[in-house]
Amino acid sequence: MRMYGWILRMAWLVVAFFAVSCSFNRTAVSTTSSSCHPASYEAVTNAINCGDWNTLRRLAKPGMGANEWITMWENSKRSGHGVRVGKLVNVERDAEYNGKRCTKYSFALENEDGTANPRWLQILVQEHAGKSELLDFWNFGW
Secondary structure, X not given: OHHHHHHHHHHHXXXXXXXXXXXXXOOOOOOOOOOOOOHHHHHHHHHHHHOOHHHXXXXXXXXXXXXXXXXXXXXXXXXXXXXXXXEEEEXXXXXXXXXXXXXEEEEEEEEXXXXXXXXXXXXXXEEEOOEEEEEEEEEEOO
């Protein structure tokens, strides 16, 4: 009977571990730079991974290239060819967009079936006075 109790506790521990690990975003980024503001791009990466197109549309201002990509990602998901945001692969801190200095975060994209995708997700963020402003985001690649 003691063995059964131990197995049951281990099973619950495994279930709890998977529940917690699945609740976190797969785009966890480890960085040592204090000037990197993950919250500035977390909403975009989380919304793409959850297929939350309404949140993405609220984040995208009129005139942003992101608006076209949101529709493309949504249609791809509906047709069974959706993408997920993978690992952070590059941070360009001295980028420029529409005359504004910004930071460009580039993430690998993965197909939902787990295969590699040749494209990246790029998110442009202007950071000033401790605040981050989302400038745009899009698919990048061939």
